[in-house]
Amino acid sequence: MIGTRTLSFRKLLLSLLLVLCILSVWALIIWFGGESPFKGFRYIIEGSLGNHYQFLSTLNKMVPLILAAAAVAVPAWTGMWNIGGEGQLLLGAFGAALVGFSIDFGVGLVNIVVALIVSAAFGMAWAAWPAFFKIKLRMDEVVTTLMGNYIAAQLIAYLINNPFRDPRSPLAQTPYIKSSFVIPYLFEGSQFSATFFVAIGMVLVLFIFRKRFITGYEFDITGSNPVFAGLSGIRVKKTKLLSMLIGGALAGLAGGLLVLGMTQRVMQSFSPGYGFTGLLICLLAFNDPLLIVGIAFLFSALQTGSVNLQLFTSVPAEISGVLQAVMVLFVAAFKTFIVGRREG
Amino acid sequence: MSKTYPNGLEALREVSFEVRKGEIHAIVGENGAGKSTLMNILFGLIKPTSGEILFNNNHFSPKHPSEAIDLGIGMVHQHFKLVQSITVAENIVLGMENRFQSKLRRVDREAMNESVASLIDRLRMSISPDDRIDSLPISKRQQVEILKVLYREADFVILDEPTAVLAPNEVEDFLEFVRGIREMGKTVIFISHRLGEVFSLADRITILRRGNVIGTFDKRDVDRESVANMMIGTATDLSEDPPDCLGNESVLSVEGISDVSGTIRDLSFQLREGEILGFAGVGGNGQEELFEALAGSLRLASGDIRLVGSSISSLDTLERRRAGLALITDDRMGKGLAPDRSIVENCMAGHHKFGKFGKWLIKDTDARSFTESIVADYDVRCGKNIKTAVRALSGGNMQKLLVGREIAYEPVVLVAAQPTAGVDVAARKLIHDSFRRLVKTGSGVILISGDLEEIMGLANRIIVLYRGRAVTEMTHPHYDPTEISYYMTGIRGAQDDRYSHS
Ligand SMILES: Nc1ncnc2c1ncn2[C@@H]1O[C@H](COP(=O)(O)OP(=O)(O)OP(=O)(O)O)[C@@H](O)[C@H]1O
Numbered sequence A: 001m002i003g004t005r006t007l008s009f010r011k012l013l014l015s016l017l018l019v020l021c022i023l024s025v026w027a028l029i030i031w032f033g034g035e036s037p038f039k040g041f042r043y044i045i046e047g048s049l050g051n052h053y054q055f056l057s058t059l060n061k062m063v064p065l066i067l068a069a070a071a072v073a074v075p076a077w078t079g080m081w082n083i084g085g086e087g088q089l090l091l092g093a094f095g096a097a098l099v100g101f102s103i104d105f106g107v108g109l110v111n112i113v114v115a116l117i118v119s120a121a122f123g124m125a126w127a128a129w130p131a132f133f134k135i136k137l138r139m140d141e142v143v144t145t146l147m148g149n150y151i152a153a154q155l156i157a158y159l160i161n162n163p164f165r166d167p168r169s170p171l172a173q174t175p176y177i178k179s180s181f182v183i184p185y186l187f188e189g190s191q192f193s194a195t196f197f198v199a200i201g202m203v204l205v206l207f208i209f210r211k212r213f214i215t216g217y218e219f220d221i222t223g224s225n226p227v228f229a230g231l232s233g234i235r236v237k238k239t240k241l242l243s244m245l246i247g248g249a250l251a252g253l254a255g256g257l258l259v260l261g262m263t264q265r266v267m268q269s270f271s272p273g274y275g276f277t278g279l280l281i282c283l284l285a286f287n288d289p290l291l292i293v294g295i296a297f298l299f300s301a302l303q304t305g306s307v308n309l310q311l312f313t314s315v316p317a318e319i320s321g322v323l324q325a326v327m328v329l330f331v332a333a334f335k336t337f338i339v340g341r342r343e344g
Numbered sequence B: 001m002s003k004t005y006p007n008g009l010e011a012l013r014e015v016s017f018e019v020r021k022g023e024i025h026a027i028v029g030e031n032g033a034g035k036s037t038l039m040n041i042l043f044g045l046i047k048p049t050s051g052e053i054l055f056n057n058n059h060f061s062p063k064h065p066s067e068a069i070d071l072g073i074g075m076v077h078q079h080f081k082l083v084q085s086i087t088v089a090e091n092i093v094l095g096m097e098n099r100f101q102s103k104l105r106r107v108d109r110e111a112m113n114e115s116v117a118s119l120i121d122r123l124r125m126s127i128s129p130d131d132r133i134d135s136l137p138i139s140k141r142q143q144v145e146i147l148k149v150l151y152r153e154a155d156f157v158i159l160d161e162p163t164a165v166l167a168p169n170e171v172e173d174f175l176e177f178v179r180g181i182r183e184m185g186k187t188v189i190f191i192s193h194r195l196g197e198v199f200s201l202a203d204r205i206t207i208l209r210r211g212n213v214i215g216t217f218d219k220r221d222v223d224r225e226s227v228a229n230m231m232i233g234t235a236t237d238l239s240e241d242p243p244d245c246l247g248n249e250s251v252l253s254v255e256g257i258s259d260v261s262g263t264i265r266d267l268s269f270q271l272r273e274g275e276i277l278g279f280a281g282v283g284g285n286g287q288e289e290l291f292e293a294l295a296g297s298l299r300l301a302s303g304d305i306r307l308v309g310s311s312i313s314s315l316d317t318l319e320r321r322r323a324g325l326a327l328i329t330d331d332r333m334g335k336g337l338a339p340d341r342s343i344v345e346n347c348m349a350g351h352h353k354f355g356k357f358g359k360w361l362i363k364d365t366d367a368r369s370f371t372e373s374i375v376a377d378y379d380v381r382c383g384k385n386i387k388t389a390v391r392a393l394s395g396g397n398m399q400k401l402l403v404g405r406e407i408a409y410e411p412v413v414l415v416a417a418q419p420t421a422g423v424d425v426a427a428r429k430l431i432h433d434s435f436r437r438l439v440k441t442g443s444g445v446i447l448i449s450g451d452l453e454e455i456m457g458l459a460n461r462i463i464v465l466y467r468g469r470a471v472t473e474m475t476h477p478h479y480d481p482t483e484i485s486y487y488m489t490g491i492r493g494a495q496d497d498r499y500s501h502s
C-alpha cells in the first residue's frame, strides 16, 4: 500500500501549496490596499473570531450560505445544475413573510414551523418549473434557473411594492411578521439564533441521506452515469426532478430563516447575492455537504473580518469579495492536480 | 518495465520484450495480465514505476501521448475514446483541424470530409464521414478508432483488443486490413483473446501472465494449446455443446415488433424455458435495437412483447426487471457500469430496487456480502478491495462483474449482448457455465453475439439478423457456419427484401 500513501502525501503537499498561494495573493492585495498584510490578517481574524460576538456573527452569516450551497449541491448529485438559488431564496423569504404577517395559529412553535414549511414550498415551486421544462422539453436548466432569478427579483419587487406593501412604510417592503413568528436571538447583542442549528441539522440530514439512504444512492448513480442508472431500473427523470425540488426547498428555507431569524420582513435588495455565493461555495466543496460547512465558514469569516478591516484601516470592506474571488480562482486551478487526474 | 498502481496493485513486474520493425507482434494473456497497462505506458498515457523503453535505439519516456504520436506511435484503445455527438470526420481530424483552417480560422469541412473519405476508400470500409458517432453501431465505432490512428500516419500501431466487438466476417476483413498495414512497412502490436486470430495474423507472440512475461515466441514454434496453457497455467477444454434442458412453456414471446426508426422490422420469435436462443449477425443489423426493445428503452411502432404470458410492451425498464428480466449490455462502460463508482455501488444498482439492502436505509453489511459473493463467484480480480472504482479494473474483470450482477437477479429471461467481449478463455468458460446453470433452473437466455463460435457452442437455436429482420433460423445440431455467414452477409435470405435501401 505504499502507492496510496505517496499519493496522499503529494495531495497534502499540493493542498498546502494551494493555501500558501491564496494567502500570499491575499497579502499582496491587502498590501496594495495600503495596509501591512500581517496587520490586515490580524484584523480579519480578530474581526471574525476575536471575541464571542464576532464569532457568533460569523456563524450567523453562515446560515444562508450553507443552505444556498446545499441547494446547488443536491441537484448536482444527480447531474443537474441549479443556478437559481437566488430566486428560490427570494420566493422562500416572501413565502415566510406572507404567512408571518397574515396568519396566526396561536402557538409560536407551530407558527414558525408552518412559516418555514411554506418558505421551503415556495422555493421548491420556483425550482419546479425549470426542472419540469428540462424533463419534458429538454430545456437546459442552466438557462431556465438563471433566468428564474431575474424573474423572481422582478416578481418580488412588484409584490412588495403593490399588493403586499406595508402601508405605513415609505419604502417598498412588506409589513413585519407577527412577533410570535420571530425566531429569538439567543444572546444579548448578537443576531445569532437557532437558525444556525437548523442549517447545520439540514447538512447532517443531507449527509446521511446521501451516504445511507437508497434514494441518496440513486442520486449519486444517476449523476455518475444516467444511462446506466436507467438500465438498472432507476427512474432517472423522477430522480432528477426530486433533486431539483429538494434543492429549491433548501434555498427557500434559507430565505425563510433569514426572515424569521433576522429581517422580519422582505424589502428591496433583500439578498446581497446569497444564491451566487452559495454556488461558489458548493463548487469549492465539490458538492460535499460537510465540506460546504467548512467553506461557508471561511467565506463568512472573510466577510465579517473585512468589516473589521475597514473599521481600522483604509482598506474597504468590499475587499472580501476580491479575496473570495482569489480563493475560487486558485482552487479551480489546483483542482485538477489534487483530485482531477485519475491516475498518478 | 514495472508498474505499481497507486492503490498498491502490481500490474507489471519487471517485464521485458522486444518488437521488431515491420512485424505483427501479438500480446496475449488473461484478463488483468497487464496488457493494457503495458500498452498505455508505451503510449505515454501512464508512467511506469520503473524501467525504460528504447524506440529505434533511442531512449524514450513519453510523458504524454502527444510525444508518442510525434514519433509515429498510434494506439487504438480497448475502450472507445470518441466524442459521441460529432461526426466521424470530425472525430478523426480532431486535434489536427488547423490543417483545414483558413486564415480566418474557419474549418473547411469539405476538404476535411474529402481527406477522410479518401482514407476510408483506400481501406474499403463502409462508413460515411458525415455519420454521427452515436448513430453508429459499436463495430463501426471501432473502425473509426483505427481510422483515427491511420489518419495520423502512424508507423507503429498498437491495437488493444480491436476485434472484441467485431462480427466474424468483419474480423476476417479486419485481419486482412491489418496485414495490409504490415505490407505498408508499419509495425503492429495486436492484442486479442482469440487465439485463432492471433495465429492467423501474428509473426511473433508475447505471453503475459499476471504481470510477468512468460516469453516471446515465433508463431511457428508454438501451437494454440501450448499458448493457452502458458497464458493460464492449466489446460482448458475449448469445445462446447449447448445445454440440454429444453422445456415446453414459452417464457418470452416477441410478436411482430418494429421500431419507430424502422431498424428492426416485423421481428417475431419465441423463447422456451431452459433455452438459449442465439442471435447472430453482423453488427448494426438490429442487435442493439433488439436489446433496447427488450430493455424498454426503445419506442415500438408495432408488435408486442410477452414475458411468461403477460405483455411487457408498455412497462418501463424497472417494471420489466421486476417481471423477471435481466440485461447484459454490450456497452459496459457507457451503459452497464458507472466506472467512477465503487464495485459495491455498481453491484447494488438495480438490486436495490428489490429491497435486498433495505427499503429506505442501506444495510451496509448486506450490500457488502452481496458484492463479495459476486466478486468471488465470478473471480473479479480487484485486489480484495470492493471499494475501488470500477474504472481501475481491467476490461475483462469489468465484464465479469457486469455478468455476475445480472445473473444474480436469477432472472426468468436473461438478455445478454456480447457477454464475453474482451474476456479471456477462463472467464469465458465461467460466464458460459453460469448461463448453463441459469437455464437448468428453467430460465431462458437471449444471446446476442457477434462471436459465432460462442453462439454455436451455447445456443439451442440460432436466428440470423440481417437488416433488422430474422432471415433464417437453425436448430442445434444442424449448424453450418458457412451457411450462417451467407445469411449474415445477405448472400442468402434477403432477396425478397422489398424495403432494401441498397
Ligand atoms: N487505474 C488503475 N488503478 C489501479 N489498478 C489498475 C488500474 N488499471 C488497471 N489496474 C489493474 O492492473 C491490472 C492489469 O490491468 P490491465 O488493464 O493492464 O489488464 P489487461 O491485461 O488489459 O486485461 P483485459 O484483458 O481484461 O483487458 C488489473 O489487475 C487491473 O485491475
Ligand SMILES: [Mg+2]
Pocket: B035, B036, B037, B078, B160, B394, B395, B396
Ligand atoms: Mg485490457
